[in-house]
């Protein structure tokens with residue numbers, strides 16, 4: 001056995017034990033495990049009382065639907081804003097893109113060659129017509145003039161003869177070497193659109209191509225749905241921002257990971273703040289935040305310094321999702337902190353935080369940003385994956401030859417699997433067999449490309 005095999009075996013054993021523990025924690029048919037109950041009841045449970053949160057943890061599909069619904073209510077009150085075309089990439093049109101001009105806006109030569117009038121041969125004029133020039137002089141029958149691609153067609157031109165399809169005789173007269181159809185290689189004004197035509201409907205995601213179209217159609221600015229403003233609060237005294245882990249301290253993996261990921265989901269990340277484990281700092285930060293969405297990391301469980309639940313209680317927030325039947329990440333939560341402001345509590349374990357991103361943050365941000373839900377799709381599994389007995393599992397996979405290949409190193413504290421993944425596979429309770437089709441959630445950069453996502 002190689003060192004790598006031994007390491008892999010350890011990981012699989014750890015995973016198997018976690019699942020077995022969950023099974024052992026409750027009797028057959030019981031909806032929640034002991035582990036789950038202790039975390040999802042969390043600080044809301046009275047000390048000394050057995051928390052009964054099996055009822056609170058929300059099924060995974062429902063948690064996503066709740067996040068989307070919450071955002072829909074808030075999205076209705078948001079006012080469109082105007083941004084320059086240069087800054088519109090990744091935003092969503094708040095009004096239809098209507099052509100401000102005919103396209104092309106004048107009859108245009110589609111080729112380099114000659115504009116000709118009537119049948120050949122033609123007498124070629126001395127001057128020529130280049131792109132960007134003012135209206136050229138009218139041609140008379142039997143006349144031709146050199147013309148460049150993109151140049152304005154002189155009035156009374158009947159077609160454009162490509163430079164490779166013309167021959168000049170010793171008297172300087174131009175002859176066609178091919179048949180020339182009437183109107184050939186002329187792009188008539190308005191061929192693509194007339195002024196006032198709708199080019200893109202409201203709600204279109206502004207891609208690089210849409211930016212080009214907007215500019216071509218005469219736009220300097222476009223009306224868009226503003227990006228939801230997100231503040232990230234990273235909790236934990238154990239986190240280092242540089243150097244090697246030491247003396248029980250570890251590197252903060254979420255501070256570097258979340259901002260670009262949230263931007264890929266359509267957010268404007270207005271701040272990332274590290275608050276340690278100070279309950280009052282968290283309270284003040286939440287109280288003062290003007291963000292549309294606050295995302296916290298860590299502190300969602302029931303440990304001595306897990307301050308998220310107590311803080312939400314202190315500010316009188318409404319818990320919409322208090323734990324989700326998903327692994328990893330089951331202590332994740334969604335709360336309404338005030339009118340038009342939500343808070344997603346991501347668990348501290350890094351892959352659990354990713355699970356929370358997909359479950360609660362993605363539907364919320366997507367809806368606030370006005371983006372359409374991605375089309376659901378499924379692929380068959382290349383290998384059997386074990387499941388949680390009662391909860392959904394999200395596991396990192398790569399996509400190879402139309403199959404989803406489960407990645408190892410998918411423990412809640414590990415990013416090694418997700419860092420090479422294309423998608424998360426949604427494993428139903430009980431697991432999935434080889435060949436079974438599973439729903440896939442694409443990682444934003446796997447489909448859109450890293451530059452498109454994060455600029």
Ligand SMILES: Nc1nc2c(c(=O)[nH]1)N[C@H]1C(S)=C(S)[C@@H](COP(=O)(O)OP(=O)(O)OC[C@H]3O[C@@H](n4cnc5c(N)ncnc54)[C@H](O)[C@@H]3O)O[C@H]1N2
Nearest residue numbers: 035038039236252253254298299300301306347348349352
């Ligand atoms: N008694 C119980 N304990 C725990 C339960 C449970 O049900 N009962 N659930 C476990 C699960 S599952 C998760 S997930 C975590 C959730 O914990 P918190 O959200 O309270 O997160 P922390 O305790 O603050 O941290 C957990 C873990 O993650 C590390 N961490 C935190 N932040 C970061 C970061 N920014 N970068 C990298 N790593 C981070 C932290 O050091 C801990 O190791 O609770 C379990 N406990």
Ligand code: MOO
Nearest residue numbers: 328329330352412
């Ligand atoms: O639910 Mo936790 O570590 O398994 O995220």
